[in-house]
Amino acid sequence: MHVFILVAGVFTGAHVWEETAGRLVAAGGEAHAVPLTGVDAARPAAAHVGLETHIEDVIAAIDAVDAASGREIVLVGHDYGIHPVLGAADRRAERVARIVYLDCGMPQNGVPALAAVPDQSLRAQLAERAGAGEREGVLAPPALGEWERWGSTAGIGAAALERLTALAAPQPLGTLLQPLRLSGAVAAVPVTGVLCTRNGAGIDSVQRLVDFGDPALAALTRPQVSFFELPTGHWPMLSCPDDLAEVLLRAASGAGHRLRAAGDDAPVPxxxxxxxxxxxxxxxxxxxxxxxxxxxxxxxxxxxxxxxxxxxxxxxxxxxxxxxxxxxxxxxxxxxxxxxxxxxxxxxxxxxxxxxxxxxxxxxxxxxxxxxxxxxxxxxxxxxxxxxxxxxxxxxxxxxxxxxxxxxxxxxxxxxxxxxxxxxxxxxxxxxxxxxxxxxxxxxxxxxxxxxxxxxxxxxxxxxxxxxxxxxxxxxxxxxxxxxxxxxxxxxxxxxxxxxxxxxxx
The missing domain is CATH 3.40.50.1820 (Alpha/Beta hydrolase fold, catalytic domain)
Structure with a gap:
């Protein structure tokens, strides 16, 4: 038995997980989409909202799972959502069986989510605002034709894209500017990366990076790290919820592709x-x-x-x-x-x-x-x-x-x-x-x-x-x-x- 705790990316609330969560439940699992404070309509903000606020939201979802039930918790972070997922897992490492990185980067201790904003010009503008001392306020969500600035919309139907736009919410700046703080405990938690190939990255490209011999990527070759691919854009919960649910179930069981380590015993890259x-x-x-x-x-x-x-x-x-x-x-x-x-x-x-x-x-x-x-x-x-x-x-x-x-x-x-x-x-x-x-x-x-x-x-x-x-x-x-x-x-x-x-x- 697995409990999937699902955390969405920028501008998006728990609603994006509806179809995927339903399929996980139909398969015998349990699924909870976390409403993030100040972003999701179900959890309005009463004060300043930063990354720590969203970490506490995820911790609350973990703590709500009965520890005596024997059900294993799988945390799934999409896009920005991986930042509060890692922050929460670092403080509840003993409760988390696996972390799933869903088409996102690998946040590091001390680095804010701003570093993962894909649009380079927007990232520079936000950094300038932060440098000027602007820590409050929000980032407006994309208009209907602007979502590609945040990732490929391949596979999302017109109606689903219109709904995504209609339900999108402003992102509190503090969630992007506050650095992620990790003690290191999260490093012991098994992880799975799900790469959406229509967004530009696949297992082969990650393997090539490992083959270059960069020591910083050696952790990706550990036995507790696995990978899956989905041939879709950046929002698989909207473009292929069935396939995403299947991948999450397989990830929870420890399945997935393992990367080959660079070194003397590896084939020539x-x-x-x-x-x-x-x-x-x-x-x-x-x-x-x-x-x-x-x-x-x-x-x-x-x-x-x-x-x-x-x-x-x-x-x-x-x-x-x-x-x-x-x-x-x-x-x-x-x-x-x-x-x-x-x-x-x-x-x-x-x-x-x-x-x-x-x-x-x-x-x-x-x-x-x-x-x-x-x-x-x-x-x-x-x-x-x-x-x-x-x-x-x-x-x-x-x-x-x-x-x-x-x-x-x-x-x-x-x-x-x-x-x-x-x-x-x-x-x-x-x-x-x-x-x-x-x-x-x-x-x-x-x-x-x-x-x-x-x-x-x-x-x-x-x-x-x-x-x-x-x-x-x-x-x-x-x-x-x-x-x-x-x-x-x-x-x-x-x-x-x-x-x-x-x-x-x-």
Whole structure:
């Protein structure tokens, strides 16, 4: 027997759990949606409302469960709701059998929920208000067309979205600004993460982060941590309540996917697997955050600069410019008589795109300044999450940029990234690319979320008559160079390389 205590995210009351709670009860469980003070109409605020207020609301729900009944408590926190869930579980750790993180981040001690607000521009505005001493007041709920700023609405019907908007309540600022305080007791409680893939994150992407070797993520590989995926947007209790209830029941029983720990006994992670064919073993020439691979012979020569994706944890070792894929591409370019260069940038978090763009621009200038390089014949080649960094080059292509290439790129911010107000939207920029040749390597088995950004880019390029060359890898996955059979990927990679070279020397 399990008792599910359900805590909703920003602007939403206990009503969002009605269908999911009903299915949990029908399956033999017990379910209680916690009305949060100052947000839920059932619990109006009589005084200041902060995160501590909501922690006390959840503690009261835990204490209402008869400890002698033998029923195990499962706390479920969605979005902001994970903050009061963790605060309450830390003080009642002996009463809680499991915590479910429902499409949310991993709050840390001393950090306010403000840090998890997905919209970066709104987060900055709220931080400014807090810095000015504004601790009271509320944050207005989204209008009908504004919910995407808080997460993907994929799967929510029109009527359900209208009801969500009609019942939405202002969020007390104190709940977002007050830091979460944890003693550490909550660390002993088993946890399950439920990832909503249409919101941009899945188990594979979390595994890749673990594979980078960041010690901060090692806790995700403990036996008491499990994961599930739901192919829906950020509000599964509205878009697929049956599936969510089933996942919660399975999570309560301890089921779920376990992540593989990084280390000597683990299989070689995808980003460290060998490049799919032999290339000349040219030495690297390191200049600041750039490595150059220069072919023998007279110069100066054209150059292609390879830009890795991300985010990549700052503690990842080896760094991206030493990964076999980037080194392999750079040496492959050198085999074609072109200088290959890899640039490492500081895209360690979604909020780092501005800084990463500056790093790439500085790295390109290092390459152009090298006397072995023809500064007027440069190509840029982007990968994965680095695709957003194509924006500036598409919008204002300099005369020396002869070609821009991208392999399995992300070409629009994913909903969970909260970048709707940022400038990093390649699909909006491609109309200004003019005569710049763009070579796009498209993975046929790309994740639906990223594939959607690619299709939007292709459509925008078609409408603007941009010089787009599409090269498909029909059975290729994201990161196909090291994931898929060479006979499936090499022809497309070779065609793309030769196309880029032709634009550099033509």
């Amino acid at each position: 995808a980003h460290l697997r060998p490049f799919p064919w032999d290339v000349p073993e040219l030495p690297r020439d390191r200049r600041d955050h750039v490595d150059l691979y220069v072919p023998d012979g007279e110069g100066p020569r054209p150059a292609v600069v390879f830009v890795h994706g991300g985010p990549v944890p700052a503690a990842a070792r080896p760094g991206p410019r030493e990964w076999p894929t980037l080194v392999g591409y750079a040496r492959l370019a050198a085999a074609e008589g072109i200088v290959g260069a890899t640039v490492e940038h500081r895209l360690h978090d979604i909020a780092d795109y501005e800084r990463a763009a500056e790093d790439v621009a500085a790295g390109v200038e290092i390459v152009r300044a090298d006397p072995r390089v023809d500064a007027d014949r440069i190509a840029l080649w982007f990968f994965s999450g680095g695709g957003l960094l194509t924006t500036d080059w598409l919008a204002r292509p300099p005369g020396w940029l002869r070609c821009l290439a991208a392999a399995y790129p992300v070409l629009a911010p994913l909903p969970v990234w909260g970048m709707a107000g940022s400038r990093f939207h390649p699909a909006r920029a491609v109309a200004r690319a003019g005569d710049l040749p763009v070579v796009l390597l498209r993975a046929g088995r790309e994740t639906p979320e990223i594939a959607g950004t690619v299709e939007a880019f292709v459509a925008a390029a078609g409408e603007s008559a941009a010089r787009l060359e599409l090269i498909d890898v029909p059975n290729g996955h994201h990161g196909f160079e090291t994931l898929d059979a060479p006979e499936e990927t090499r022809p497309a990679m070779q065609r793309a390389m030769r196309s880029v070279v032709s634009h550099l020397i033509g």
